[in-house]
Amino acid sequence: xxxxxxxxxxxxxxxxxxxxxxxxxxxxxxxxxxxxxxxxxxxxxxxxxxxxxxxxxxxxxxxxxxxxxxxxxxxxxxxxxxxxxxxxxxxxxxxxxxxxxxxxxxxxxxxxxxxxxxxxxxxxxxxxxxxxxxxxxxxxxxxxxxxxxxxxxxxxxxxxxxxxxxxxxxxxxxxxxxxxxxxxxxxxxxxxxxxxxxxxxxxxxxxxxxxxxxxxxxxxxxxxxxxxxxxxxxxxxxxxxxxxxxxxxxxxxxxxxxxxxxxxxxxxx
Amino acid sequence: xxxxxxxxxxxxxxxxxxxxxxxxxxxxxxxxxxxxxxxxxxxxxxxxxxxxxxxxxxxxxxxxxxxxxxx
Ligand SMILES: [Zn+2]
Numbered sequence: 001x002x003x004x005x006x007x008x009x010x011x012x013x014x015x016x017x018x019x020x021x022x023x024x025x026x027x028x029x030x031x032x033x034x035x036x037x038x039x040x041x042x043x044x045x046x047x048x049x050x051x052x053x054x055x056x057x058x059x060x061x062x063x064x065x066x067x068x069x070x071x072x073x074x075x076x077x078x079x080x081x082x083x084x085x086x087x088x089x090x091x092x093x094x095x096x097x098x099x100x101x102x103x104x105x106x107x108x109x110x111x112x113x114x115x116x117x118x119x120x121x122x123x124x125x126x127x128x129x130x131x132x133x134x135x136x137x138x139x140x141x142x143x144x145x146x147x148x149x150x151x152x153x154x155x156x157x158x159x160x161x162x163x164x165x166x167x168x169x170x171x172x173x174x175x176x177x178x179x180x181x182x183x184x185x186x187x188x189x190x191x192x193x194x195x196x197x198x199x200x201x202x203x204x205x206x207x208x209x210x211x212x213x214x215x216x217x218x219x220x221x222x223x224x225x226x227x228x229x230x231x232x233x234x235x236x237x238x239x240x241x242x243x244x245x246x247x248x249x250x251x252x253x254x255x256x257x258x259x260x261x262x263x264x265x266x267x268x269x
Numbered sequence: 270x271x272x273x274x275x276x277x278x279x280x281x282x283x284x285x286x287x288x289x290x291x292x293x294x295x296x297x298x299x300x301x302x303x304x305x306x307x308x309x310x311x312x313x314x315x316x317x318x319x320x321x322x323x324x325x326x327x328x329x330x331x332x333x334x335x336x337x338x339x340x
Binding site: 042043044051057074075076077078079114115116117138139140141142143144145253254255 | 278283284317327328332337340
């Protein structure tokens, strides 16, 4: 049976984190700079939404506003953290292996697996705003060796087809989880099909820009939808659009089940 | 029969609490059940409250359990 939910842009959790005040030791930068974070799932203070989807625990649409804005160096374990830069420039520092200072621009993305322990710092140094999608995933195992991989998605040459960014395809970044992240950037109207590995896999579809009709549900900019039990997803895209797909194994998760039971009306069967 | 030992993951940072290992440095001896961890206990790495940990059914990567013991 196909099950799905729709999350409209404005229904996401909204946080503004200033770099002065009580959180200043956590948020880098000049007074007056701030992070605006739209969370598709529960995260930190925002606990009103769905706790996750499959292995996804965080899907954050974040804008770093102002020069020197970001998160100071802080520790993680276990989570696999991915960032996909949409606009601006992200300086990323981490302690995986010998450590890494990286700069990512539009189309660049990374997969940082914190595993047995690692720290990272996320910064936008220039005055230009930085917008990135942050994805946190449950790993397949605890205490994996920490790792960092990065790649580039060329928005100009890879148009009008669904391209796998993270997963098991040629050229995709590897991930220690039953998971695939793909992206579709279009400059003309078209119909596309997304086929998950099995119908048991869930697919979270997020419209970054433009719009898309997914299995007859119309999604506008920053709207999203989760689907399980579907053999294939049919997408109609009007013209210029940018769509992310996160395909994930569905864990039998007590927190998510309890939330779904309490919010049964939010599910469309 | 005793219920199997469980593992919990902090949703703020990914820190894992393993009942088998406890956190001896934080006053929780090995074998301390999650229900016996005080309600006002917070993640030692990021301060996330106990209520925002999730039980996980996950094994350790090769050598991971030894690293977790000294974490
Ligand atoms: Zn934590």
